[in-house]
Amino acid sequence: MPSRFRTIRRVGTPRRARLAIAALLCAACSGDPSSESPGNLDARLAPGYAAIxxxxxxxxxxxxxxxxxxxxxxxxxxxxxxxxxxxxxxxxxxxxxxxxxxxFVQHVTLVRAVPHPEASFHIGSRVLPLSHPADYLIRSRREQPLIAVDADLLFVGYGVDAPEYGWDDYKNVDVKGKVLVMLINDPAVADPRDSTKLDSTMFKGSAMTYYGRWTYKYEIAAAKGAAGAIIIHETGPAGYPFSALDNLAREAFDIKSADGGARHSQIEAWLTQPKAEELLQAAGKDFAVLKAAARRKDFVPVPLGAKARVRLQQDLATVQSRNVVALLxxxxxxxxxxxxxxxxxxxxxxxxxxxxxxxxxxxxxxxxxxxxxxxxxxxxxxxxxxxxxxxxxxxxxxxxxxxxxxxxxxxxxxxxxxxxxxxxxxxxxxxxxxxxxxxxxxxxxxxxxxxxxxxxxxxxxxxxxxxxxxxxxxxxxxxxxxxxxxxxxxxxxxxxxxxxxxxxxxxxxxxxxxxxxxxxxxxxxxxxxxxxxxxxxxxxxxxxxxxxxxxxxxxxxxxxxxxxxxxxxxxxxx
Missing domain, CATH: 3.40.630.10 (Zn peptidases)
Incomplete structure (x- = not known):
C-alpha cells in the first residue's frame, strides 16, 4: 500500500500499545496526534479505532x-x-x-427483465421515431414477456399529489389508460416576491421531498391507473447524466411478487430533454411554457394530442440474490x-x-x-x-x-x-x-x-x-x-x-x-x-x-x- 494512504503506524510491540492507543484516540477525530488530548474521547473505543x-x-x-x-x-x-x-x-x-x-445469507428472489423495446410518438399523421437507449430508457415491472401500449399522452406537470402541501397536479382528471409525461423533482414554484427565485416556503423549500423521486412518480401513476409514465430527464436538477440511468433499464430487476407485478403500470420510462422538447414542439407546445405552468398550484393536466406506441419484449427470469448479514x-x-x-x-x-x-x-x-x-x-x-x-x-x-x-x-x-x-x-x-x-x-x-x-x-x-x-x-x-x-x-x-x-x-x-x-x-x-x-x-x-x-x-x-x-x-x- 502506498504510504500516502496511511494515516497511522501499526502498533509495533506490546510495550508501545498504550502510547499508540493514546495517539489513535486523537487521530480518530483530528488526524493529528499532537493536537488532541486522549481524555476528550472514550478510551473504551481505542482498540476499535486502532483496528480501522x-x-x-x-x-x-x-x-x-x-x-x-x-x-x-x-x-x-x-x-x-x-x-x-x-x-x-x-x-x-x-x-x-x-x-x-x-x-449469514438472506436469500432475495428477484425477477430479471432484459428489455427489447420499440417505441415512437404519433402526432396526427406525423411519426416521431425514438432510438433506444439514446433518446429513451424503458422498463416494465410486470412479469409479462410482451408489453404493448398504444395510449394518449397527458402532461401532468410534476405528477405530484401532496394534500399536506395543498398540491394536486391531477385535479381529478381521469388518467386511466393514458401515458403520463412528468417533470423531474419536486414542483419548483416561483417565489411570488421574485419570479427568478424559488419559493422556499413550498414543500421543504430547497430540499427535495419523496414526491420528487422517480420512484414516487411511477407509484402514483400506477395508483391512478395510468398505462405508463415517462419522466423528462434534466441533468442539472437530477444531479447525474442520462447515461447514469442505463443500469435501471438495460437489465431491470424487481422483487418477485405474488401478483406478478400487476400493481405497476405497464411501462416506466425516461426521456431525454431534447427529445421531449421535440415531441412538445411537434404537438404545438413549448417545454418552457409547460414547465412554468406546472410551477403553479392551479396547474391542470394538458392533453398533448399525441400517442405513445410501445412494443416491449422482455427476456424474463427468476433469479436468486443475497444479502449478507453478520451479527455481534x-x-x-x-x-x-x-x-x-x-x-x-x-x-x-x-x-x-x-x-x-x-x-x-x-x-x-x-x-x-x-x-x-x-x-x-x-x-x-x-x-x-x-x-x-x-x-x-x-x-x-x-x-x-x-x-x-x-x-x-x-x-x-x-x-x-x-x-x-x-x-x-x-x-x-x-x-x-x-x-x-x-x-x-x-x-x-x-x-x-x-x-x-x-x-x-x-x-x-x-x-x-x-x-x-x-x-x-x-x-x-x-x-x-x-x-x-x-x-x-x-x-x-x-x-x-x-x-x-x-x-x-x-x-x-x-x-x-x-x-x-x-x-x-x-x-x-x-x-x-x-x-x-x-x-x-x-x-x-x-x-x-x-x-x-x-x-x-x-x-x-x-x-x-x-x-x-x-x-x-x-x-x-x-
Missing amino acids: TADDLMAHTRALADDSLEGRAPASAGEDKTVRYLEAQFRAMGLVGGMPDGA PGADAARRDEYVVYSAHWDHMGRDTTLAGDQIFNGALDNASGVAQLLALAKGFTALSARPPRSIMFAAVTAEEKGLLGAKYFAANPPVPLTKMLANINMDGNNQWGRTSDVTVIGLGNSTLDDVLADVLRPAGRTRSPDAEPEKGFFYRSDHFEFAKQGVPALFTDAGTQYIGKDAAFGQQQRDEYTTRDYHRPSDEIKPNWDLSGAVEDTRVLLAVGYRVATDATWPTWKPGTEFKAKRDSMLAR
Missing part, C-alpha cells in the same frame, strides 16, 4: 472492485465471489450469522435483542459486453468503498475489549443499483423485529480525497442521530454540514431510505466539504469531476491519488456513533415534522 486503518479500507476496496468480480452484478458469478468474500471476512472476525437460523451479539442479556444496524450495498452494475474497451463497471467508490467501511467497522467492534450492551448488525445488501431492492427486502423481511432496531447507519461511498474538518449529513435535522454525531465530533472541533445539494434528493437515493420508510431512524453521512489544507472549492470540484467522469461508468476504479486519511477518520466516527446508540439509555427518534416519525411512533406504541 487505511490499509484495510484500501485492501477491501481493491478486492471488491477487482475485474474478477465483473462489476458485482446481482445473480452473477461476480455475486458468488462477492458473497463468499464477505462471509469469509465476517467469519474471520468471529461474528455470527445475522439470520434467525444463524446463517450484545453483552447485556437484557438489551441483547436491541440492534444497531450498519448497512452498505455490495452490488454494482456488472459488465456490459456491448461496450468497446473496458466493459466492467468496477464500482470502486460506488460502493466497494462503502462495503470496505462496513467490514472495517465490523473489525473495529470485534476489537473492543468489551462488547456494547446492545447487538450490532452488519448488512451488506444487494441490488441497490436496481432500485434499493436488497434493502427493501431486508426492511420488509427483517431478521429481527423493526421495533427492536434502534438505528440504521448507512454507507454509500467513502471519502477518498483526504481529511475534512466536517462531516456532511444527508437529511440533516431528521433525527436525533444527528445530535449523537455532533457529540462525537465536538471534542476534535469537527462539525456537521448539511447536504450542499438538497434539491437532488440524495436522502431518498440510498439504502437507509428503506429503513426510514419502515420507521427506523437512519443516519446517512457523506464526505465533508471543508478539506484541510485545500481551498474551499476543492470538495465540490472533486464531486463534480467524479459525477461527470466516473459515476456509473467503467472508470469508477481506484485512482492513484486516493487519500483515505479522511475515510479512516469518518469510519471511526461512525463506530463511535453506533457504539453510543448501542450503549445509551435513550433511543434515537425522528424529529417533529419528519415524514417518518408517525410510523415509528405508531410502531412503538403497539
Whole structure:
C-alpha cells in the first residue's frame, strides 16, 4: 500500500500499545496526534479505532472492485465471489450469522427483465421515431414477456399529489389508460416576491421531498391507473447524466411478487430533454411554457394530442440474490435483542459486453468503498475489549443499483423485529480525497442521530454540514431510505466539504469531476491519488456513533415534522 494512504503506524510491540492507543484516540477525530488530548474521547473505543486503518479500507476496496468480480452484478458469478468474500471476512472476525437460523445469507428472489423495446410518438399523421437507449430508457415491472401500449399522452406537470402541501397536479382528471409525461423533482414554484427565485416556503423549500423521486412518480401513476409514465430527464436538477440511468433499464430487476407485478403500470420510462422538447414542439407546445405552468398550484393536466406506441419484449427470469448479514451479539442479556444496524450495498452494475474497451463497471467508490467501511467497522467492534450492551448488525445488501431492492427486502423481511432496531447507519461511498474538518449529513435535522454525531465530533472541533445539494434528493437515493420508510431512524453521512489544507472549492470540484467522469461508468476504479486519511477518520466516527446508540439509555427518534416519525411512533406504541 502506498504510504500516502496511511494515516497511522501499526502498533509495533506490546510495550508501545498504550502510547499508540493514546495517539489513535486523537487521530480518530483530528488526524493529528499532537493536537488532541486522549481524555476528550472514550478510551473504551481505542482498540476499535486502532483496528480501522487505511490499509484495510484500501485492501477491501481493491478486492471488491477487482475485474474478477465483473462489476458485482446481482445473480452473477461476480455475486458468488462477492458473497463468499464477505462471509469469509465476517467469519474471520468471529461474528455470527445475522439470520434467525444463524446463517449469514438472506436469500432475495428477484425477477430479471432484459428489455427489447420499440417505441415512437404519433402526432396526427406525423411519426416521431425514438432510438433506444439514446433518446429513451424503458422498463416494465410486470412479469409479462410482451408489453404493448398504444395510449394518449397527458402532461401532468410534476405528477405530484401532496394534500399536506395543498398540491394536486391531477385535479381529478381521469388518467386511466393514458401515458403520463412528468417533470423531474419536486414542483419548483416561483417565489411570488421574485419570479427568478424559488419559493422556499413550498414543500421543504430547497430540499427535495419523496414526491420528487422517480420512484414516487411511477407509484402514483400506477395508483391512478395510468398505462405508463415517462419522466423528462434534466441533468442539472437530477444531479447525474442520462447515461447514469442505463443500469435501471438495460437489465431491470424487481422483487418477485405474488401478483406478478400487476400493481405497476405497464411501462416506466425516461426521456431525454431534447427529445421531449421535440415531441412538445411537434404537438404545438413549448417545454418552457409547460414547465412554468406546472410551477403553479392551479396547474391542470394538458392533453398533448399525441400517442405513445410501445412494443416491449422482455427476456424474463427468476433469479436468486443475497444479502449478507453478520451479527455481534450484545453483552447485556437484557438489551441483547436491541440492534444497531450498519448497512452498505455490495452490488454494482456488472459488465456490459456491448461496450468497446473496458466493459466492467468496477464500482470502486460506488460502493466497494462503502462495503470496505462496513467490514472495517465490523473489525473495529470485534476489537473492543468489551462488547456494547446492545447487538450490532452488519448488512451488506444487494441490488441497490436496481432500485434499493436488497434493502427493501431486508426492511420488509427483517431478521429481527423493526421495533427492536434502534438505528440504521448507512454507507454509500467513502471519502477518498483526504481529511475534512466536517462531516456532511444527508437529511440533516431528521433525527436525533444527528445530535449523537455532533457529540462525537465536538471534542476534535469537527462539525456537521448539511447536504450542499438538497434539491437532488440524495436522502431518498440510498439504502437507509428503506429503513426510514419502515420507521427506523437512519443516519446517512457523506464526505465533508471543508478539506484541510485545500481551498474551499476543492470538495465540490472533486464531486463534480467524479459525477461527470466516473459515476456509473467503467472508470469508477481506484485512482492513484486516493487519500483515505479522511475515510479512516469518518469510519471511526461512525463506530463511535453506533457504539453510543448501542450503549445509551435513550433511543434515537425522528424529529417533529419528519415524514417518518408517525410510523415509528405508531410502531412503538403497539
